[in-house]
Amino acid sequence: MRCSTIDVAPSTLTHTARQRRRRALQAAFFAFFLLAPALNILRLDLHEAQLWVLGQRWTLGIAAFRAGTLDSTGVTLSILLKAILPALLLIAGFLFVAWRWGRLYCGWLCPHFSLVELLNEALWRATGRRSLWEARSGPQRSRRWTALFLAAVLGFGLLWAVTLLTYLLPPREIWANLASASLTPNQARFVFIAWGLFSAELLLARHLFCRFGCAVGFFQSLAWMANPKALVISFARERAASCKGCIPQVDACEAACPMRLRPRQIKRLMFSCVQCGQCLQACSDSHGARGSPPSLQWQIGIAAVRETLRQHRRT
Template sequence: MPDLQRRRRALQLGFFALFLLAPALDLLRFDLHEAQLWFLGQRWTLGIDAFRAGQIDATQVALSILLKAIVPAVLTVAGFLYVAYRWGRLYCGWLCPHFSLVETLNGLLLRASGRLSIWDRERVPGPPPQRIYWLAFGGTALFFGFVWSITLLTYLLPPREIWGGLLSFKMTPNQTRFLLIAWGLISAELLFARHLFCRFGCAVGFFQSLAWMANPKGLVVSFARPRAAECRDCEPGPDSCEHACPMRLRPRNIKRLMFSCVQCGQCLEACSGSHAARGQQPNLEWTVGVDALRETLKQRRGG
């Protein structure tokens, strides 16, 4: 399982870097000045300008729109939802840049206060909090709030213009307003509502969860209920399955109560480590297909 988490972290870091660098490399951005989409280093045109100039006819521009806009969009959405239907919110748990920040801030806040959210009333059992981590927690949220606001602006305007204006203190009033407002909102979300946003505010995650819930054979964390008594011997703390989930879910719950599960596997890692120390098999495991269907049926029967 540790190897699984290392691979997941590597994917998260790689996708986070891609998210930050994509506009600068013209991999994906929309230039508001030119009303031009850039994709994989190329101008992505639908032929409308050529049609207006009389270079192509109506049939050709309609075919271009179909092949370059409608078909790719439909295939992308369908493929994305198919993955979610089969395996759940893999994008959230394995790629999403925001969720990687959620996990990072969770760890810092846990060290600072013994809690995974500032709204928690009870502390997680474990080492005493260290106040110095409050600076790390707040500084990380503010820093990445700023980085995200700049990055979002480069998806809409030429990155050279934005970074040049920032370094020379010559950004336009509208750019400055966008930067400050976005910085404030993103930082506040990371500080106070990151879990709530992931669970209820993110449309990407919400539709993945809907697709996953519609499939009784989809990948799910299964709990060996006949061996539930073994869980009484688990030591409570940040490394237990009850506190391992970065989405604040209880992994031994039934699927309909795990709507926001991102399939990160951290609860499985915690369960495996706890039971291995006592020479036992873990009570949590991933199941898919027929085994997942059996788990769903058992949940419906209450057993």
């Protein structure tokens, strides 16, 4: 039987190109997330109790049924075809991707995870750590980067709060009221409360929310764990001794992981892995500097099953 795998070349260029594509996808989806309400791609207008999807008013025929212009069969079919069936297809497709490749949405698209990576890097430059809960292992404290980190936390917290409100009320109204400092009392309360909550989360619990608080990520992980052939990080344990000379002195793969996981662990201990591939690049860079092949690579299909069986034998 032929082994189905993803070829992971040891060269830094290959990993760099993959990360550039991932960054481009993240940036595009981040822009989509911010602009979707303004373009009526997706939003709920609470003023009209109206859902907008792809620039169209999304109706289920309930109003027409109440007005007597649509019979019970018609409204039932409308609900089935416009609500239930699309929702089931979307959920099934989403979970299939997770079952086959893991949390790709989180690592390659999710706007929140994009901020996790951005703020982790800013905090690293500011304090030598990627989480406030870790011991310092990097450069000395930088006041300039500390100020940039705090400004980014507050700025993105405000942006998140305002964007969320535009998913519920007309974006033009919200941005106009914000620009003229004339938000209604309810709008102002929503923005300031959400701003505080988002800023606190971005400051203290970025990756912790992704690991333990995000339902979208949790169900992707469940689907991924259910498939022994799914894409997985494989560790060449026969070359474990080569990791002792890792550059930098701390384990490069662990330092690079934005979820603060240990990539050489078995799959069930990598439950929250988002398949970003940064540990692969760090491993390749570190081993390449010493002229040895990387110890980490992606495996899928039968190769992933073999990796799982090896893990079970060692536990």
